[in-house]
Amino acid sequence: MSSVIETRDVSKHYGEGDTLVKALDRVSLGIAPGEFTAIVGPSGSGKSTLLQLMGGLDNPTHGQVHLANKDITQMSGRELSDFRRDHIGFIFQAYNLIPVLTAAENCEYIMLLQGVPEAERRERVYAMLERVGLAGREGRFPHQLSGGQQQRVAVARAMVSRPDIILADEPTANLDSQTGSDLLDMMHDLNRNEGMTFVFSTHDPMIMERASRLIRLKDGCIDSESEREA
Amino acid sequence: MMMLKLAFRNILRNRRRTLLTVLSMAGGYLLVSVQLSVTEGSYDQVLDFYTRDTTGHVQVTVDGFVETPTLYKAFRLTGDLQRAIDTVPGVQASAPRIESSALGYGDTRSFPVSVRGVDPEREAALSYLADKVSAGRYLTSEPDGQGYAGVMIGAQVARQLSLDVGEELILVSQGADGSLANDLYRVQGILGQPGDAEERWVVMPLAAAQAFFVLPGEVHRLVILGADYRSAPRLAERIGEVLPGQELSASPWQTVAREFHETMTADKEGGMITLYVIVFLVCIGVLNTVLMSVLERTGEFGVLKAIGTSPARLFWLIVLETLLLAVIACLLGGLVALPINLWFTLQGIALAEPMDISGIVFSHYRGQMSAYVFGFPMLVILIAAALIALMPGIRAARIVPVDAMRTL
Numbered sequence: 149m150s151s152v153i154e155t156r157d158v159s160k161h162y163g164e165g166d167t168l169v170k171a172l173d174r175v176s177l178g179i180a181p182g183e184f185t186a187i188v189g190p191s192g193s194g195k196s197t198l199l200q201l202m203g204g205l206d207n208p209t210h211g212q213v214h215l216a217n218k219d220i221t222q223m224s225g226r227e228l229s230d231f232r233r234d235h236i237g238f239i240f241q242a243y244n245l246i247p248v249l250t251a252a253e254n255c256e257y258i259m260l261l262q263g264v265p266e267a268e269r270r271e272r273v274y275a276m277l278e279r280v281g282l283a284g285r286e287g288r289f290p291h292q293l294s295g296g297q298q299q300r301v302a303v304a305r306a307m308v309s310r311p312d313i314i315l316a317d318e319p320t321a322n323l324d325s326q327t328g329s330d331l332l333d334m335m336h337d338l339n340r341n342e343g344m345t346f347v348f349s350t351h352d353p354m355i356m357e358r359a360s361r362l363i364r365l366k367d368g369c370i371d372s373e374s375e376r377e378a
Numbered sequence: 379m380m381m382l383k384l385a386f387r388n389i390l391r392n393r394r395r396t397l398l399t400v401l402s403m404a405g406g407y408l409l410v411s412v413q414l415s416v417t418e419g420s421y422d423q424v425l426d427f428y429t430r431d432t433t434g435h436v437q438v439t440v441d442g443f444v445e446t447p448t449l450y451k452a453f454r455l456t457g458d459l460q461r462a463i464d465t466v467p468g469v470q471a472s473a474p475r476i477e478s479s480a481l482g483y484g485d486t487r488s489f490p491v492s493v494r495g496v497d498p499e500r501e502a503a504l505s506y507l508a509d510k511v512s513a514g515r516y517l518t519s520e521p522d523g524q525g526y527a528g529v530m531i532g533a534q535v536a537r538q539l540s541l542d543v544g545e546e547l548i549l550v551s552q553g554a555d556g557s558l559a560n561d562l563y564r565v566q567g568i569l570g571q572p573g574d575a576e577e578r579w580v581v582m583p584l585a586a587a588q589a590f591f592v593l594p595g596e597v598h599r600l601v602i603l604g605a606d607y608r609s610a611p612r613l614a615e616r617i618g619e620v621l622p623g624q625e626l627s628a629s630p631w632q633t634v635a636r637e638f639h640e641t642m643t644a645d646k647e648g649g650m651i652t653l654y655v656i657v658f659l660v661c662i663g664v665l666n667t668v669l670m671s672v673l674e675r676t677g678e679f680g681v682l683k684a685i686g687t688s689p690a691r692l693f694w695l696i697v698l699e700t701l702l703l704a705v706i707a708c709l710l711g712g713l714v715a716l717p718i719n720l721w722f723t724l725q726g727i728a729l730a731e732p733m734d735i736s737g738i739v740f741s742h743y744r745g746q747m748s749a750y751v752f753g754f755p756m757l758v759i760l761i762a763a764a765l766i767a768l769m770p771g772i773r774a775a776r777i778v779p780v781d782a783m784r785t786l
Contacts, residue, residue: 226689229683244678
């Protein structure tokens with residue numbers, strides 16, 4: 149099966165000489181459509197760095213990242229912005245919603261950048277917020293929502309623009325276990341019912357339990373991979 | 379619309395800081411607007427007075443007379459030409475003048491004088507000449523019972539020649555035909571005080587001047603008053619279109635009094651430096667605020683970029699936020715400036731010592747209410763705001779998402 153995203157010999161090094169740190173070292177992997185993948189490993193193993201490189205938020209020191217059959221490491225800042233807008237959804241550990249926009253506006257923002265007509269934007273936003281259990285809270289600002297609700301808005305924001313893949317960097321790290329579990333169930337449902345591709349960087353066992361594929365990183369290299377029926 | 383909403387809500391995030399920034403910009407706007415109002419009002423008063431008193435708004439002369447006035451560069455002012463000019467749209471009044479010099483004699487002394495021949499009625503309708511009579515009475519076209527043409531003399535002429543109203547003045551000069559010109563006149567009035575611009579003048583009826591200088595039916599200048607000194611160049615163009623032949627030209631006061639105009643313009647431009655200094659000082663403070671606001675939101679810009687906001691859109695967001703601040707500041711400044719400028723325009727500041735210029739008294743510094751007085755400061759503040767936003771905007775646009783988000 150062809151990959152939604154593929155890394156080829158990707159390395160990320162910081163510093164030089166004696167202070168050289170290899171955050172990632174020649175990592176090659178592919179993510180197939182519909183996967184619910186967890187990249188796991190101890191702190192400093194390179195999980196977040198790999199996710200950032202896959203999302204075009206940073207450039208690798210070496211190697212290529214292919215998304216939608218394009219090498220995103222060769223793109224300019226402007227091209228990368230457009231590419232992220234159209235192909236990638238991000239969910240961050242700290243939610244990272246725009247504080248001055250309401251839940252609905254946070255979701256609507258990316259579609260506005262994509263040029264989706266206003267009526268369609270509204271319709272999709274309200275449907276998605278209902279889907280993540282936030283119906284009736286569309287007009288609330290992030291500070292008026294709980295952490296779990298904010299992360300639900302972040303999920304809705306990532307999904308509503310219909311990206312090829314959603315990259316989630318430790319999405320449950322700031323949530324209590326019940327809220328985190330509910331949120332993961334919701335994302336798992338979206339994965340199974342709508343075929344949305346998710347890649348997580350995490351050390352949360354709840355994510356590992358639900359993941360269809362586990363990629364273990366150690367010292368910047370893939371240590372092991374396993375697949376299972378989620 | 380979403381970007382405008384985002385920009386507006388962003389500037390409301392730190393309300394105290396926004397308020398202080400807006401007040402600082404509004405203060406700058408207010409200072410610039412009020413200073414412009416007072417300066418423009420003063421220049422307006424001076425220029426309106428000067429052009430009415432001296433040059434008129436437009437002058438019709440023989441080509442070259444404006445640059446080098448001589449006795450010989452006169453033209454025949456026919457009734458048809460006068461009527462054609464008087465009916466040009468915008469012409470409110472016109473008056474012919476003859477100008478040359480002569481030697482004046484009193485009983486025992488002589489004194490060089492500047493002779494002006496004017497049409498008393500037309501001149502009174504156009505300039506302040508009639509208001510400058512400090513003794514005696516204003517000029518009449520007709521000679522007195524003894525056949526003497528009446529003249530008005532400047533205060534210095536009166537003092538040097540020991541002449542008073544009712545006494546005789548002898549003038550000697552050269553006629554345009556090369557003959558010796560000399561005649562006897564009756565002093566009918568004294569103009570102004572010693573030190574005034576008219577102190578060496580001898581003003582006589584046009585017909586008397588034409589006879590004295592041997593310029594039958596001819597004049598040196600036809601001085602024309604329009605509605606406004608500012609529109610003089612356009613009025614001159616329109617008048618130029620009705621002038622016959624090639625030898626006559628219509629010149630606006632800016633050409634007639636080139637040095638005066640250039641001095642006023644330079645003085646005005648000098649005054650603008652103060653305004654730019656005010657704007658510069660305001661800008662420094664605003665730049666600091668905008669930079670601080672961008673630095674505080676570095677992480678947020680990283681997120682915006684991560685989810686697909688282009689560098690250009692981020693740049694424009696910062697520019698939009700700064701421009702919004704500037705627009706609010708200008709509106710606020712305008713609201714405060716409006717009554718102040720209105721007061722300056724209607725009431726003005728009373729001068730400690732009223733200025734008496736040739737009998738015309740300036741007692742107040744007046745302001746000006748015009749689109750320029752309110753619009754120019756707004757334009758300057760908006761341009762300054764856009765410039766201020768450049769550096770923070772570029773900084774935001776160049777943010778690397780992954781680095782920026784580490785600050786969250």
